[in-house]
Amino acid sequence: MIELPFAESYKIKTVETIRKSSRKEREEWVAAARYNLFNLKSDQVFIDLLTDSGTGAMSNRQWSEMMLGDESYAGASSYYKMKNAIREIIGFEYFLPTHQGRAAENVLFSSLIKEGDIVPGNSHFDTTKGHIEYRKAIPIDCTIDKAFDTTALHPFKGNIDLEKLESVLKKYPRERIPLIVVTVTCNSSGGQPVSMQNLKEVYSLAKRYGILVFFDSARFAENAYFIKLREEGYADKSIREIVKEMFSYADGMTMSSKKDAIVNMGGFIGFRDEQLWKKAQTFNIMFEGFITYGGMSGRDMNALAQGLYEGTEFDYLDTRIRQVAYLGQRITDFGITVQKPYGGHAIFVDAKRFLPQIPKEEFPAQTLAVELYLEGGVRGVEIGALLADRDPVTRENRYPELELLRLTIPRRVYTNNHMNYVAVALANVWEKRDKIKSGMKIISEAPIMRHFTVELTRVNGLK
Numbered sequence: 297m298i299e300l301p302f303a304e305s306y307k308i309k310t311v312e313t314i315r316k317s318s319r320k321e322r323e324e325w326v327a328a329a330r331y332n333l334f335n336l337k338s339d340q341v342f343i344d345l346l347t348d349s350g351t352g353a354m355s356n357r358q359w360s361e362m363m364l365g366d367e368s369y370a371g372a373s374s375y376y377k378m379k380n381a382i383r384e385i386i387g388f389e390y391f392l393p394t395h396q397g398r399a400a401e402n403v404l405f406s407s408l409i410k411e412g413d414i415v416p417g418n419s420h421f422d423t424t425k426g427h428i429e430y431r432k433a434i435p436i437d438c439t440i441d442k443a444f445d446t447t448a449l450h451p452f453k454g455n456i457d458l459e460k461l462e463s464v465l466k467k468y469p470r471e472r473i474p475l476i477v478v479t480v481t482c483n484s485s486g487g488q489p490v491s492m493q494n495l496k497e498v499y500s501l502a503k504r505y506g507i508l509v510f511f512d513s514a515r516f517a518e519n520a521y522f523i524k525l526r527e528e529g530y531a532d533k534s535i536r537e538i539v540k541e542m543f544s545y546a547d548g549m550t551m552s553s554k555k556d557a558i559v560n561m562g563g564f565i566g567f568r569d570e571q572l573w574k575k576a577q578t579f580n581i582m583f584e585g586f587i588t589y590g591g592m593s594g595r596d597m598n599a600l601a602q603g604l605y606e607g608t609e610f611d612y613l614d615t616r617i618r619q620v621a622y623l624g625q626r627i628t629d630f631g632i633t634v635q636k637p638y639g640g641h642a643i644f645v646d647a648k649r650f651l652p653q654i655p656k657e658e659f660p661a662q663t664l665a666v667e668l669y670l671e672g673g674v675r676g677v678e679i680g681a682l683l684a685d686r687d688p689v690t691r692e693n694r695y696p697e698l699e700l701l702r703l704t705i706p707r708r709v710y711t712n713n714h715m716n717y718v719a720v721a722l723a724n725v726w727e728k729r730d731k732i733k734s735g736m737k738i739i740s741e742a743p744i745m746r747h748f749t750v751e752l753t754r755v756n757g758l759k
């Protein structure tokens with residue numbers, strides 16, 4: 297008897313055609329896009345691994361929920377569907393819908409953060425950092441050092457270093473630390489999970505200092521999957537049990553539901569405390585919409601509620617995360633270094649090791665992203681110095697320890713043949729890597745969150 301092989305936990309009902317292009321076409325397109333892959337049209341891309349955010353395929357059940365959406369301005373049944381799903385799966389009694397994750401951050405931070413505040417966390421995502429810095433507050437990264445070595449094997453590279461965290465809590469007065477943000481999984485360090493143990497310890501430390509803990513929960517279900525597989529004592533627990541325990545170590549959460557709730561748009565803030573919820577309501581009404589719809593239509597709230605149930609099923613998560621690991625393995629087999637263990641939503645290629653000849657000032661990860669696009673029409677995204685922005689005070693470029701090319705896998709969208717294609721395209725660039733002599737320089741950039749709109753040119757002046 298042969299053990300039955302792994303197979304996806306879904307079948308495909310609707311398909312969308314994608315188109316290959318020639319290298320010559322791509323050379324013209326990427327130059328016209330000023331070497332910023334965000335500026336490409338989607339039909340200029342064959343396989344789009346820019347992001348897993350809002351790019352997933354909804355299920356037949358989610359689509360049927362769309363038809364049942366209640367578009368009442370106030371008190372819609374869709375709001376209550378979402379409320380029930382959040383209470384049942386996550387455990388928070390109070391919530392505010394928002395149109396996406398950064399909107400949740402905007403509403404929450406408007407009610408909590410003031411100028412000069414300190415917000416410790418584990419490699420805050422760029423919009424989170426942006427919303428903190430925009431308020432002239434300071435995010436402090438307390439991630440464990442191992443997270444910054446792509447070759448170091450650690451099962452929970454998203455963990456917070458408790459000593460680093462405590463030294464921040466000791467250094468600043470309590471009034472200046474409105475909250476700690478724990479990102480699960482930690483996107484910026486490579487889609488790396490945070491252990492239950494760490495969540496628990498961070499919470500108890502925070503409580504000793506009287507400080508709130510909020511989870512940035514875009515990929516909380518993927519985090520729970522890793523806890524089940526990697527942390528002692530959780531193998532026999534269901535994803536839902538693990539999720540409930542995770543959130544028992546938080547006072548609230550923001551969520552970009554475009555990830556683990558598998559919707560194309562949506563988000564929310566969850567609260568344990570009624571007073572905090574009430575305080576944030578005014579900002580929700582000002583920035584998003586009435587408190588029972590936020591920035592969402594009824595049908596979108598329905599699909600989100602259904603997505604929370606599907607996104608926390610083991611078979612779905614197993615299919616998804618195994619596909620990410622499959623791509624990671626294919627790339628690693630070619631001798632290319634990626635962040636290990638493989639993350640939950642993406643493979644992060646170590647661009648410093650791929651292109652050691654390109655100085656950090658010439659953006660090696662962006663250079664690699666452009667080369668991969670030219671090679672195969674595959675769009676990844678730079679997670680490096682471009683994304684890290686300039687220091688808000690000195691205006692100097694910030695150079696993070698990791699220069700990564702993120703290949704982000706949309707949920708339920710591509711097959712493993714697509715993954716093979718991506719791995720081979722990257723391997724072809726790897727083979728030619730010595731011919732890449734120089735990188736990119738900036739022509740123009742926005743003062744904050746520049747990577748979305750930055751314009752670049754090649755340092756060598758060639759097209």
Ligand code: F0G
Pocket residue numbers: 346347348349396397398399421423424479483512514515552553554563
């Ligand atoms: N937090 C995390 C951890 C994220 O990854 C994102 C978005 C957000 C917050 C903001 O949510 O996009 O709904 O406003 N990440 C996307 C990405 C954009 O490509 O990683 P949003």
